[in-house]
Amino acid sequence: MELNMKQPQVKNFINGSFSRNGQKSMDVVSPLTGEVISSLPMSGMKELDEAVQSAKTAFPLWSSKTLKERIQIFFRYRQLLEENMDELSKLIQLENGKTYSESRAEVEKSMELCEFAVSMPQIVTNEVQEVSRGVECRIERKPIGVVACITPFNFPNMVPHWTVPNAIVLGNTVIVKPSELVPLSVMRMAELLKEAGLPDGVFNVVNGGQEIVEAICDHEGIEAVSFVGSTRVAKIVYKRASGNLKRCVALGGAKNHLLVLPDAHVRMTANDVVASMSGCAGQRCMAAAVMVGVDKVQHIIDQMIVECQNIVPGENLGSVISKEAKERIEGYITEAEEQGAKILVDGRGVVVDGKEGGYFVGPTIIDYVTPEMRVATEEIFGPVISIIRAKNLDEAIQIENNSNYGNAAAVFTQNGGLAKRVMEKASAGMIGVNIGVPVPREPFSFGGWNESKFGVGDITGRSSIEFWTQNKKTTTKWNPEDKTNWMS
Numbered sequence: 082m083e084l085n086m087k088q089p090q091v092k093n094f095i096n097g098s099f100s101r102n103g104q105k106s107m108d109v110v111s112p113l114t115g116e117v118i119s120s121l122p123m124s125g126m127k128e129l130d131e132a133v134q135s136a137k138t139a140f141p142l143w144s145s146k147t148l149k150e151r152i153q154i155f156f157r158y159r160q161l162l163e164e165n166m167d168e169l170s171k172l173i174q175l176e177n178g179k180t181y182s183e184s185r186a187e188v189e190k191s192m193e194l195c196e197f198a199v200s201m202p203q204i205v206t207n208e209v210q211e212v213s214r215g216v217e218c219r220i221e222r223k224p225i226g227v228v229a230c231i232t233p234f235n236f237p238n239m240v241p242h243w244t245v246p247n248a249i250v251l252g253n254t255v256i257v258k259p260s261e262l263v264p265l266s267v268m269r270m271a272e273l274l275k276e277a278g279l280p281d282g283v284f285n286v287v288n289g290g291q292e293i294v295e296a297i298c299d300h301e302g303i304e305a306v307s308f309v310g311s312t313r314v315a316k317i318v319y320k321r322a323s324g325n326l327k328r329c330v331a332l333g334g335a336k337n338h339l340l341v342l343p344d345a346h347v348r349m350t351a352n353d354v355v356a357s358m359s360g361c362a363g364q365r366c367m368a369a370a371v372m373v374g375v376d377k378v379q380h381i382i383d384q385m386i387v388e389c390q391n392i393v394p395g396e397n398l399g400s401v402i403s404k405e406a407k408e409r410i411e412g413y414i415t416e417a418e419e420q421g422a423k424i425l426v427d428g429r430g431v432v433v434d435g436k437e438g439g440y441f442v443g444p445t446i447i448d449y450v451t452p453e454m455r456v457a458t459e460e461i462f463g464p465v466i467s468i469i470r471a472k473n474l475d476e477a478i479q480i481e482n483n484s485n486y487g488n489a490a491a492v493f494t495q496n497g498g499l500a501k502r503v504m505e506k507a508s509a510g511m512i513g514v515n516i517g518v519p520v521p522r523e524p525f526s527f528g529g530w531n532e533s534k535f536g537v538g539d540i541t542g543r544s545s546i547e548f549w550t551q552n553k554k555t556t557t558k559w560n561p562e563d564k565t566n567w568m569s
């Protein structure tokens with residue numbers, strides 16, 4: 082696979098133009114090889130002010146268009162995603178380190194998210210009722226204004242598409258702050274949205290790190306903030322943005338538990354658990370992190386070890402995002418080993434031929450983990466699964482419930498009654514039954530519970546319509562002959 086390691090300089094995208102002034106800059110490093118491939122501007126309040134001004138100026142015209150007019154852009158844009166699939170996938174691969182097929186799947190998901198956005202006229206139909214003789218109440222959904230989306234490194238293309246198409250189609254104007262580790266995909270997104278005909282100022286990109294995130298949370302011109310990233314930062318953003326009276330939804334980290342029962346289908350379960358923990362090098366907020374083996378599941382663990390033999394770093398397993406991430410992940414494995422856990426498959430010390438500078442970690446299975454160990458409670462964010470043994474299903478459910486997180490949980494069994502118990506009792510927002518990565522597809526919405534999400538509602542699907550709009554309630558009476566005395 083030919084990858085172009087040298088990429089253009091990253092620029093901000095404000096009012097339809099790319100710009101880069103005298104800001105400080107930061108290197109963009111490809112985790113596949115450790116090479117510097119570009120640099121990005123670390124913007125501050127001045128650039129954010131310009132972006133807010135541009136979005137504010139664009140808002141009156143954009144919000145006054147009909148839904149039908151606004152979605153036309155995203156029909157064209159979705160087509161451009163398809164036409165540029167190969168190039169976009171390679172770009173994701175280069176900046177994030179995931180495999181080509183994982184990168185393609187990301188762009189395909191972004192296309193699906195656009196398909197949901199263009200279906201808004203079928204969904205956002207407003208409500209009207211004759212509430213008393215001759216008196217009508219209606220509810221209309223109106224945009225909220227200038228909104229901001231702050232995104233993480235692990236899905237450089239898809240996560241911005243969780244929010245941007247819906248927010249824009251519903252009439253808002255948007256500022257995106259991409260992860261400073263993967264700014265290239267969002268720059269391409271800006272180019273393609275422009276090519277699709279989006280008016281200047283409706284979509285803006287401001288690059289940077291902590292400083293710009295704090296400025297977004299504080300800026301008076303921004304009405305709503307969506308955040309996706311770690312729980313530590315989600316808490317900071319949620320408190321700061323909502324403390325400044327903004328609407329905010331902040332998705333955080335995860336520690337997803339997969340409860341495996343002895344009657345589970347052996348090959349399917351082993352395959353799903355291993356794919357869930359190792360896909361995208363374990364850097365998915367929906368990844369399996371803890372397997373709770375209920376009673377006698379050795380035969381399934383043995384099959385998981387076999388499955389891991391088919392996973393080859395640098396071929397069907399991508400890199401993790403950085404040198405620090407590799408060290409952190411390997412540190413967790415070593416600590417668990419020192420605490421008495423058993424490493425059944427060890428991904429430490431992996432070096433890929435021809436990519437010696439890349440940050441690869443092999444698939445790792447850690448058995449006999451106890452619930453107090455850090456590998457059982459903290460988000461490792463690498464291709465690692467910790468197995469905790471439980472005597473029975475109640476104990477397994479208790480282990481899942483004790484997690485501070487609550488993004489996803491899954492159960493593997495052929496017993497419908499036991500599966501239903503887990504569906505009811507698991508303390509997580511997204512539940513899988515014999516599914517290792519239970520991502521709901523639109524119009525169903527995406528969002529976790531507990532410390533995996535702060536704020537009301539979810540970030541995609543129908544739920545996002547609430548977040549990106551406000552209700553206008555109008556009560557009308559036209560017939561003067563009517564005797565109804567409505568609140569007057």
Ligand code: NAD
Nearest residue numbers: 232233234259260290291294310311314332333334335366
């Ligand atoms: P991160 O929290 O480090 O960064 C996310 C964003 O916050 C970035 O844009 C970054 O520039 C900014 N940021 C970082 N530190 C900051 C600070 N101190 N103050 C203000 N802003 C700051 O997350 P990440 O490492 O890019 O992404 C991985 C994390 O995201 C994992 O925890 C993963 O579980 C989570 N994630 C969650 C979901 C979900 O749906 N719940 C989806 C994807 C990723």
